[in-house]
Amino acid sequence: MRHRRQDVVDRALLVLDGYGLADLTVRRLARELGVQPSALYHHVRSKQELLALVAEELLRRGPRRPRTGGWHDRLRTVCADLRDALLAYRDGAEVVAAAQAFGLGATGPVAELEEVLRAAGAPEELARVGAATCVHYVLGHVGEEQLHLQAGSAGAIDADPRQTSTFALGVDLVVDGIATRLPDPVAAPAGVSPA
Structure with missing residues (x-):
């Protein structure tokens, strides 16, 4: 065949x-x-x-929630969608991180975040570094989540799957930090990320 x-x-x-x-x-x-x-x-x-x-x-198979609201809401939504896509597959964060680190692609979320930040008035360097920071945060957080799950299921650690996540708060901290660096700082209201 x-x-x-x-x-x-x-x-x-x-x-x-x-x-x-x-x-x-x-x-x-x-x-x-x-x-x-x-x-x-x-x-x-x-x-x-x-x-x-x-x-x-x-x-590509990951979720694609509507990109609505202010720049901060759109940024949170992109991060949440990326997290969900990575969590859908074992070692998803490691696969995407490796592809990005080796220059093999998987740069769609970075490009989308850069676009959101440029639309918010971020200068080029802030848009580039801010988008990369968001993606690095998501990859690191999900990588740690996946490692915890795998170690628990393999019996390497005596721990149940975590019932709560600090992901949304971490994204909010990144968004708040970016907001302070925009040329015309616009309050980025803290909110719950869609995750």
Whole structure:
């Protein structure tokens, strides 16, 4: 059976979710698809390209709430959507962080946050650094959440899944910090992030 590139990416997400990033290899993926590893190189040239495709698909499948309200509300919504997309797959934060760190893509949330901040009047550097700070916060927070869940389920720690999250408060702190640096500071009312 011939597979399309989308079939490969879909199966890669299943492997990621079932076994984690460490087991997402071209060899394992080929075995899951019932083909030789060399057959996959028609669709993906390397593990890095596979990682990029998986990261982009993971983000594409994430929620997309309406971007309404002021800049601060839109920023919170983008962060919440990114968090939900990452939490939907095992090691989601690690996959997207790796794709971004290696320059392989997964930059949609950064670009959207930059656009929100530019529209709020942020100069270019503040828009760029503010967007990156938001994404780094989300990746770090979700990475820690996922690590806690995995360590608990593996018995490495004696802890139940956390019932509450400080995510929304952390996003609010970042938003408040950005607001103080805008050329014409506009109060960014603290609110509950949609998460």
